[in-house]
Amino acid sequence: MRRHRRSPFIVLIVATFLAWGAPPVLAARYALLVGVSDYPNTSAFKPLRGPRNDVERMRRILSGRRFDATNITVLADGIGGAEQPTRKNILAALERLATQAKAGDFVYLHFSGHGSQQPALRLPPGADPEPDASSEIFLPIDVGHWDGKRAAVENAIADHELIAILKRIIAKDTFVWSVFDACHSATLMRSGDQDVRVRQVPPEALGIPESAWAEARKQARERGTQTRGAAAEDPLHIDSQNPAGRGRYVSFYGAQTTEEAPEMPMPLGLSAGDPRKRLHGVLSYTLAEALESLDGISYRQLSEFILQRYATQNISRKPTPAFSGSGLDAPVFGSAGGGPVLRQWAVEKRDGVAVVNAGLLSQVSEGAILGLFAAPQAKDSERIAEAKVVSTDIFESRIELLPNADGKTPALPNAAYARMLRPNISFKLRVAQPATPASDDKAGQLVRTALEAVRSRTSDAARFEWVGWGKPADVRLHVEQGRLWFLPAAGALVKDVPGAAATPSVAVKGAVQDLQSVLGKSLDRIAKATRLMRAVQGVGTLKPAAGLEIKLTRLPGGKTGAGEPLRPGGTPQLTAGDVVRFEIANKTPSAVDVTLLYVDAAYGITTLFPDQGQLNRIGRGDTLRSVDLNPDTGGIKLTDDTLGSERLLVLAVPARPQGGTVDFGFLAQAGIVARGDARTETEDWFAAAVFEGGSPQSTRSGPGGLRAEGAVARVFAWEVLAADKASPNASKHH
Template sequence: MTKGVVAALVGLLLATPAHADRALLIGVGSYPNLPASLRLQAPEEDARRLAAALTSAGFPRDRLELMTATDGTPPTRAAVLASLDRLAAEAVRGEQVLVYFSGHGAQAPTLTPALEPDGFDELYLMLDARAWDGGAGRVPGAVLDKELAARISAIRAKGADVWFVADACHAGGVFRSGGADIRTKALDTKQLSIPARVSAPGDALPPGLAEAPVDPAGAGRLAAFFAAAPGALAIERRLPLGSPDARPLSQFSYALARAIAAGRVRSLRDLAVAIEATDAGIGGGAPKPSFEGSLDMGVLGLTPDRPRRYPLARAGRTLSMPAGIEEGFAAGDRVALYIADTRVGESVVLESGIGASRLAMPPGLPPGAAEGAAALQIVGDAEHQAALFAAIAPLSARGAAEGLEVTGRLWRPGASRVCPPLSADDPPGTRPVSMLALPALGQCDVLIATIANRGTVAVDVSPIYFEADGKVTGLGYVGGGSARIGPGEQRRIAVRALTQDKQGKPLPEGVERVAIVALPAVTRSPRDLRGAVGTVVTRSGALASLDVGAGALTYRWRVEKR
């Protein structure tokens, strides 16, 4: 089923699964050929942290290539292109390939106007990047967007799926809303001596580059995550917020690694929901990430919902933990303390914020043990679901939800172990259904709900999904879109029923629900509850008292074998 996730930074305990997926992680920040003022502190650590999150989550280390100035092959332009070519040569049908880049982005006037209607190439600056070379008409050491696209197309032509992630930007300007610790990852053209225009050879295309690529029959799927939408800025800042151990990290990559490590990786769309929910901690001026393509793909064959462990540090007479409300923690939660695989005690959460929590120091903890201990959150899914639904029930059909109209459609493609993907548009054969009298859903059935704002003011809408197995998650919007829905706007959500997994193992059957929680749009940025449903509602009761305008619409159905 399409499910939202809660972002987290964790250590995970699970045997490595058998799969053939691969990952290429590129982090470039030192830039020895550019002025020292242009060097970045975060990207190399971004790539290392993402590699650690993937391998801790069960991704095989020998299927991952890490490229930084100090890890593996230095990421020069030639080395990166060679690695991409190697991925294309070795790609096999059915695998998923992650290509990740963190570093500087820029724009330069194009020599191929037939491929760039706006007249500019987007550049990804590698380790050997230099200032503009007028004779060659390019930025040495930079990989052009079209060069990258050609190699990704070659991978997909083999039938492999590609997940591309870019934590970079190519717009000038300054991000001013977050404070002195925030720095953009964009380069102004003047900083690289890039001219405003160049003499371009008409519509001629260089060898190896074609017009907009056409996907061949059987081509793999493509999904892309961008730290900043076109014209916006990617940033680095000191993270976790407020932690004494904070260090310069890229905001987007930080949220991505936390979400992967959390084990809530049922689909790329769910991962996107987790990232968007985490970004609320920056404030209303935060850059807005962009998520495109086949977001219902899995995440590198990783298994979701693993036990999650969080490293602890001594903070005076208490313990600090780099995990907060994004991970579902709230004051009063009880957690178990471990050193390696040995349980050494139990503690309670004293207070929790975004990215950090403070725990009570348990009595009898051996001297020095806190620095080597980890906390494991102990929460029952069924208990969470019951408490959450009880908190939402009083909000039904009032307040900000009064202006919402929800209509449903049902797609029944036929039961199979591997269900067909859901397209951006409703597939042929979908039919209208009443959201107030939903039929039972069987294996592979998809319920598609359209949420339309028929009111006169904007509202912040968080669809929360109650699964048959007791889990509670937030749902991503099909085709993207923020939690804020203006008058006349609409969003779509989709829930896929599963009664067995891909190996034929039975999955829980029973009643499922979706609650569409609406809040008045009274803040600069949307209030998105999907990434913290366990905390905001279950124990603190904060949702019911968040403001008097809160409201919700709830719908239910049954999942069963047919």
């Protein structure tokens, strides 16, 4: 289609940057934060409420990351003291950065607001030729409508304008990190949540006529004819502009271009109407969450965390955040990386109450257990006390010290530091009911009756929370065209798109008892898959694997050869018929027990390894290879049985001396395999979380047992697309 392209907003900037050398020594840190909420010049599309919150939160975070307040420029409406995010002010701020930044400096750019597209007409010399005839645009507060004389949307900022300035900044040997929490694509999606809005404006709302698109397509064809067969020229001219080759670039964006970037009340874990909720762009909030929670990681690890948070909160089968750039393996903000991720915060006394400088944004919630230490450099074995979080807000929490083994409660020292021991992860699945059906809506009435029966199940009290239509939820039910659709939190309904991943649904037909059974089983399946991802989060996907090396390789169409490496931290697009080959090398000091689980787009869970009765222990120095397990395909064969976002989970636990193996195969969606021996504490923790939906702290070990046993979890995500000749009888995984 003419208005859809594979690259996300401004992705062509990233595509032009080459991988330059080692990261520079940071001399100064600059930031430009742009948030556009209201659009007073037009009523053709809805204003947003989240960008101003995104900007305020990022300003606070950057202030704690050695950004001088005088070097942080804020352009946002609704924020006291900030200039308006007009086209003139945004471009002027970028020009100042291009002038001020020097070799070794760090530049952070954050854009929150609406995006769209316009016909690629009258491009300046040297601009991207736009073969699909469209240019991405960001909409400032003073955006207008299509100006036929200028062949552009009034006051919009086009991608080629940003590219020109960013080239100049990077050519000065800087490190640039840009975040675009906006999108522009018009997709076949709907949102029934009154609190969820998408940061996308269809070009029609800007008054762009069809004649302009026709002319743009004509010019694109002419440009294609003129450039066909010519070698691609590097528009950055890196060799001449940057012989030292130090500057690098990283870009995070809220969605692929065929997707929508939503804003919604965050955190999602709080109940609807909780005063602590604030509207945020999902990418902006999740990024802030990561920066408040983690340190000493790379941009690639940061992207892994963001993808994992999207999965654990069932934010959406879409959008898929995208991450690109030559500096993905550099440490975030230039901090020293390579060591374990240590989450700790200062504790202070306020009117006799112990307060920790971390809250919901740092993933600290009521019921979590913290360890207290006398010094920030103290070893884990030097813990002086444990404390329970009794209340929390966005940035801080109040704690109560717990009795020691002797039953006595220690006094809080004058100086103390808290570290997370056992997070209190919510395993309830919040389900939003469909809108009240009309009296003549037979399908809606049937769903309503079946749903009432499902809600009455007494066993569901600890597993489900039911909310009304239009309220934020993990899963939202929607009835349309005789089907019951299971929408994710961001409310994307996709249907009737050839080759695309449709929203999961079931037909509304037959007796109410039949629908009740189908509805109950479907919700159980969704809940189980979602809780599994949250349980993995409880293990900690960013903990170093301590010598466990995992390599994935894609074999397009299952063909033999070296293949293409797949790395965590991205969401590559794979095709039905592809084979994913894996190797897991154990370079740890001891044996490890490994389980591989596959979570498909329809919430199915399949055990890839081990098979029933198969030993899953990898000895010290040994390697597990998929080609040895499955010589026929060499790995995981993807089919079109399910299409969309799918994930491979690798769970590894150090072998217990004189103990049996730890095998998580019982988590498979198809059912529990009968076992003759008792589960380990680690297995019990996952079982309670996934099957019962209960708090891990109610089990024998809790997450502390996981930490002690050294469990490691890694998540690899990809999107499976349809292929023209995918075998309908092929096995999905073996």
